[in-house]
Amino acid sequence: MPWPTAGREASTVSVQRVPCSLTTTTIFRRLRTVGVVRGEDLIAPCAETVVGDIVINDRLRRVLVDEEDEDWDVFSPGERAEFLFQLLRLLVVGGKWCQYEDTITPYINTARSIYKYLVSVEKDSDGVLAVRSVVLKVTARDEDGAPLLPLAPGHPQDVAYLCIDPVRRLVSVLSHHYGEDFVE
Structure with a gap:
C-alpha cells in the first residue's frame, strides 16, 4: 500500500533541530532507581x-x-528532548496496535541499534566520542494546510526525522505513524 500522501506537493515545511548529544544509554539506568524497572529488567505494571x-x-x-x-x-x-530518548519513547509506546514487552532490555537494545544506525559519532580534539550528526524533526503540509508528513503531526507518536551526517553527506529518514483503527 503506498503512502497515503504520495504524489502530493508540500507547500510548507517546518524543521526543528532535535538535540542529539548522547553517546550511551546510561541515562535509562535511572528507571531502575525509581522502581519503573525491577529485578531482572521487568517493567513494573500499573493500573x-x-x-x-x-x-x-x-x-x-x-x-x-x-x-x-x-x-x-x-x-x-533537556534529556526528554534528546533524540535517543525520543527513540526509546517511540519504541515503548509504539503504535495503536503494538504488542508490548515485559522487560526493558529489548527496548534499550533496539533503541541503541537504531540510534547507532542513524547517528554518526567521532572523537573530538580531546579523544572523547561526540555526535557529529544533525537531527531534524520535519513537518510538511500541502497548500490547504493538510499534513503530508507525518500524517498526524499533533500526535506525539507521529513524527518524521531527518538524520544528517555532514561528513558522509548522508541523510537517513525515520518516520513513525501511530496508526488508525482497522476500518475500511
Missing part, C-alpha cells in the same frame, strides 16, 4: 489509564507519557 489516546498499563509508559506521573522528573526536559 490501566489513558493519556490522550495512548493506553498506559505499566510504569515505563507512564513515566514516558504522563506528565502527572510522580516520577516524571527522573528525566530533565
Whole structure:
C-alpha cells in the first residue's frame, strides 16, 4: 500500500533541530532507581489509564507519557528532548496496535541499534566520542494546510526525522505513524 500522501506537493515545511548529544544509554539506568524497572529488567505494571489516546498499563509508559506521573522528573526536559530518548519513547509506546514487552532490555537494545544506525559519532580534539550528526524533526503540509508528513503531526507518536551526517553527506529518514483503527 503506498503512502497515503504520495504524489502530493508540500507547500510548507517546518524543521526543528532535535538535540542529539548522547553517546550511551546510561541515562535509562535511572528507571531502575525509581522502581519503573525491577529485578531482572521487568517493567513494573500499573493500573490501566489513558493519556490522550495512548493506553498506559505499566510504569515505563507512564513515566514516558504522563506528565502527572510522580516520577516524571527522573528525566530533565533537556534529556526528554534528546533524540535517543525520543527513540526509546517511540519504541515503548509504539503504535495503536503494538504488542508490548515485559522487560526493558529489548527496548534499550533496539533503541541503541537504531540510534547507532542513524547517528554518526567521532572523537573530538580531546579523544572523547561526540555526535557529529544533525537531527531534524520535519513537518510538511500541502497548500490547504493538510499534513503530508507525518500524517498526524499533533500526535506525539507521529513524527518524521531527518538524520544528517555532514561528513558522509548522508541523510537517513525515520518516520513513525501511530496508526488508525482497522476500518475500511
